[in-house]
Amino acid sequence: MADDKDFFICRCEEVTLREIEEVIDEGYHTIDDVKRITRAGMGLCQGRSCGKVIARIISQKTGKPLEEVLQTSYRFPVRTEKLKALEEEGPSDAENN
Amino acid sequence: MQRIIEHPVLGPLPDVPMVKIIVDGEPMEAREGEMIAAALIATGKKYFRKTIKTHEPRGIYCGIGRCTDCVMTVNGIPNVRTCITPVEDGMVIETQMGYGVWKQEQ
Numbered sequence: 093m094a095d096d097k098d099f100f101i102c103r104c105e106e107v108t109l110r111e112i113e114e115v116i117d118e119g120y121h122t123i124d125d126v127k128r129i130t131r132a133g134m135g136l137c138q139g140r141s142c143g144k145v146i147a148r149i150i151s152q153k154t155g156k157p158l159e160e161v162l163q164t165s166y167r168f169p170v171r172t173e174k175l176k177a178l179e180e181e182g183p184s185d186a187e188n189n
Numbered sequence: 190m191q192r193i194i195e196h197p198v199l200g201p202l203p204d205v206p207m208v209k210i211i212v213d214g215e216p217m218e219a220r221e222g223e224m225i226a227a228a229l230i231a232t233g234k235k236y237f238r239k240t241i242k243t244h245e246p247r248g249i250y251c252g253i254g255r256c257t258d259c260v261m262t263v264n265g266i267p268n269v270r271t272c273i274t275p276v277e278d279g280m281v282i283e284t285q286m287g288y289g290v291w292k293q294e295q
Contacts, residue, residue, distance in 0.1 A: 103250065103258055106242045136257035136268060141250075172254065172270075 101149070102142040104135020112146060116153045123147055123163055137172075192231050208278040225271035225282060226252070226259050237261050237271060241287035261285045265292030 097110040107130045115129045123139075123146055126132055132146060133139030139146075143163065151158040194202050207218045210228060219228035226249050229237065236246030237259050250258035254273035263269040263282050267289025271282075 103247075103256065106240055106245075136260065137255060141256040141258075172257075 101145055102130075102132035102135060102139075104137050104141070105131040105133070107132040107142075109149070112149055113153065116150055121150055121154050121156070121161075123150070123161065126150070208276055208280075210276055210278075210280045210282055212282045213284055219276040222275055225261070225263065225269075225274050225276050225280070227272075228276050229271065229282070236284070238285040238289075239287070260289075262289050262292070267291060 097113070098108050100106055101109050101112055111130050112126055112132060115126055120126055120129060123133065123143060126146055127134060127139070133143055147158060147161045147163075150156065150161045154161075192202060196202070206221045208221050210217050210219050210225075212229065212232065212234065217228070217232050219225075219231075226237070230249065234248075236248050238247050238261055239245065240247060247258045249272055250256045252259075252272045254270050257268070257270060259271045260268045261271050261282055262285045263271070263274065264280060267285055
């Protein structure tokens with residue numbers, strides 16, 4: 093890798109620190125904005141790995157307190173679950189998460 | 190690679206029956222009840238999938254079913270999180286390229 097900014101923050105969508113810092117420099121200062129432009133947090137894990145990291149990067153670059161940047165709500169489903177579980181009663185994947 | 194036979198806290202590895210799994214067409218043995226990822230690491234498998242954009246190899250990362258880095262195609266179903274899915278006898282496990290392909294109706 094070229095230098096220390098070319099590593100993945102969002103592992104699912106393969107978005108690097110450099111790309112995230114670029115969009116923050118363009119003025120996008122929320123997790124949602126960064127997500128909509130770079131796709132960071134839209135992959136398989138739905139931001140479970142990178143969401144908090146991106147919040148911290150935004151907080152460090154903009155000087156906003158972390159609590160202000162962090163998402164205040166999470167959408168359903170909070171845990172990974174097969175759609176099948178919504179229509180059927182029975183064993184759930186949730187206990188494995 | 191090998192398993193931890195004598196763990197400082199958990200003690201010696203208990204005896205459990207072995208099951209047969211098929212990894213990329215090759216038959217292998219796994220300990221009954223262990224997770225697919227654990228079985229694969231014990232057999233020395235270096236990567237579980239390749240990413241869709243940069244085609245980089247990925248393996249186990251969080252190990253608790255959150256990061257989805259260890260997903261593979263299991264019994265024809267892509268994107269199965271191998272770190273929280275126990276092995277079953279006769280399971281067919283394949284290295285996944287990108288988002289994978291559905292090979293089975295579920």
